Amino acid sequence: MIIKKSHYKKPSFHFEILRICFSILQGVKRKWIKRWEVNKFTINYGEEVFYSNRHMGFPSLKMDLGQSLICDGCKLCKKICPTNCIEIDLKNGDGNGKDNLACFSIDLRSCFYCNLCVSVCPISAIEFKNGFFSAQNNVDKFKVDLLERSNKQSPPYNLFH
C-alpha cells in the first residue's frame, strides 16, 4: 500500500472555510498589485512557430547537391502506403533510373502521416519537412504534386502563403 493513509483522512469543514477565505484574500491582493501592471496581449499567431527537429509537416522529395531528384521511381513507397494515396508515373514504361519521373503526387486528404513511405525508401529520396498545410478552399488543392514543388526555387514546403 503506497498511497498514504493520511490522504484518506477527511478534511474538516471549518478548515476548508478558512482556506477559502485565505485564497480570496490572496486573490484580492494579487488584483490590487496587478492594477499598476501593463496589460499584455497574446503573441501574434504565426510569428513564432516552434518546430522540433523531427517535426513531420509535409512530405517532399529530396534533391541531391546538383539539384536533381534522388528518387528513381521504384514505387516501394506506393506499395506500402496504407491508404494508397501516392501516385507515381514514369516517363518510359517500367524502366527505372534517375530523371524518369513523370508524376509524383500525394493526396493529403487521405494521408495518415504514418511515415511508412519515408522509412521504406531505400535511398531516402522522400522526407517530411517542417511546415503546415493550411486550409484550402478546393479539394483539388489537397492533391499535391511533389515534382512540381521540388522544381520551384522557393522552399517547396512553405504553404502559409
Place this chain on the structure above:
Amino acid sequence: MKNLEEKLNLHRGGNDTGEIFVEGDPNSINSELNLLKNQFGFCYFLDMYAAECPGDDFDFKIYYYILNLDENIRIRYTVSISSKFSMPSVTSIWKCSDWYEREIHEMYGVYFVNRNLDRLLLPAGCSEKPMLNSFRMGQEIEATTPFGPYFTKRNQKDPLKNWTKISTWTKSTHLSFKLWLQSDEGKVSDSIVEVGFLHRGVEKLCQNLNLFQLSPYIQRVNSHSLFCGELSWLMAIEQRLQIKIPPKAMAIRMLLAEFSRIWEHFYFVEQVCLKLKMDKDIREFQFYKEYITELFENYTGRRQYSNVFIGGVPSELQAGWITSCYDFLPKLEIFTSKKIRELSKDYFFSEILRSDSIDGNTALELSLTGPTLRGCGINFDIRKSFPYYHYESVDFEIPLGKHGSSFDRVLVRLEEVRQSTSIILQLLDNLPTGNLLDEGHEIVSLFKAQDDGNFNALDLMNLIDGVKISKDVSYSSIEAGSGEWGIHLHGDGSNKASRLRISPPSFSLLQAFQSLVIGREVSEYGAFLESFGINSSEVDR
C-alpha cells in the same frame, strides 16, 4: 472435465506460455465455464469474440478468454458451432459478457438463447452481418427503421418519468456515445448507454490489409493516448514473426509508453477537475501534458502516435532529449506529490468523489481493468503479472485504492504517475547501447536505407507481400493508461491476418459504467464517468 484438469496440470508442470487452449462442447458450455470459474479460480472475464472458419466443418468458432488472477494463467476456451446453432448465454456466470454476446450476434448473426439481443453497435434495423466474409468492404448498409429498440424501451418502461439525454455534443461524453439517464429525486434510477456512432470497421479493415500497413489504423483506435494500441500490435506481430528487438529499442519503446501513461492519467484527472469546475488545476495539468507532448514530438516527430515500426525503433534519441527529461522529471514528481496533497485536502473535491464505492467482487464481475480495478483494491497489472520488455528489471510499485470510489481512482492515477516517473528515470540512467533494429531478421532490410545504393527493388517489393504469419492464434497485451489493451491475432498462413480482434479496456468499462451509475447523484455523474478513463472511440468497431 478430466481432460480439462489434465491440461491444467500439464500447464503447471512447466509449460509457461501463460495460455491454455481448451476445446469445449457448445451444449455443456455453461457447466464447464461455471466449473472453471468457481473451482479453478478463472474468475476474470477478459474477452469473448467469434471468428469465421472457412474450409472447416463448422461455420464459426467462439472464443472465451478468461484469466486466473492468482496464478496468472489465461484460458482460451473455444467452441465450434454451425450457423444454425443457438448458443447458450453465459451472462449468468459473467455479467459483463452481455455486450460481447450482443456484438457477436450483430456482427456474425450467431443467436444466443434466453436473453434479449438489443442493438448495440450497428444502426437500428440493419440486417447485414458486416464481419462475415460474404460482406464486401465498402458495401452499403441499409437501416430500415430510424428508431431502434432504445426508443421503444425508453417509452415503454416508464412513460411518465423523464429521461435526460446527455449526448455527444455536450462536453460530458467526449467523442461518441449517448447517455440516457432517468432520475428519481435527484438520483439516477436507470441508465442507457448508446454506442456505435463511428462505424469505422477497423477490424474488418485490418483483415484486408498487408501486415505492414496495419499500425496506423490500430493507432487511431484510441484517440486519447499517445502510444498504446500501436505498442500492443507491434508486440503481437513481433511475437508471431519471432523478431527479437534489441534492448535499446525496448527501452525507447518503454520510455514512450510511460510518457503516454502519464499523459493519459493527467488527461483523465484533468477531466474530473473540469467536471467539478476546478479551473486552476486544469491549467496546471494542461501545462505538464503539453510538455510531455513536446518531448514526445521531439522523438517521434508527431504530437500523438509514434512512427515506430516492426522490428525496432526508427531513430536515436535526439541530442538534448535526455537532458530535458532530467530537467523535467523532478519537477513533474514534485508537482504530482503537491497535487495529491492538495486534492486530498480539498473538502468539496473529496466530499463529492468519496460518495460512491465499488467492492472487489463487483469489480471482477463487471471485468473492470486498469486503475479502476486497482482502485477497488485488486492487485492486477500486466506490467507485473505478465512482464514485457524491461519491466521485470525496473523497480516500481502498484498503488491500490481502498474503497473503489472516484477519489481512489484519482489517487491511484496520480500515484501511478509518480511510479512512471521513477521508471523513466531508471531507464534513462541505465539506457542500453547497441542496435535499434533486429539485424538478424529479414524484414529489417525493408526499413534500413541502403546507403550504397545496392538494393533490388523487386526483392523488397516481394518482401512486403511475402511476410506470412503461421496458422495459429496468439494474444498479446500491454498495460495502457486505462487498462489492459490486448490484440488477438489469427493467421492462416497467408500474408494477411485472418482475424484480428482488438480488445481495448473501454468496452468493458463503459458497460460497467452503465450499471454502476445507477444510484448516484445526477449532478455528479460527470466526475464519476471521467474517473473511469473511458475513451469511447475504442468502443466502436
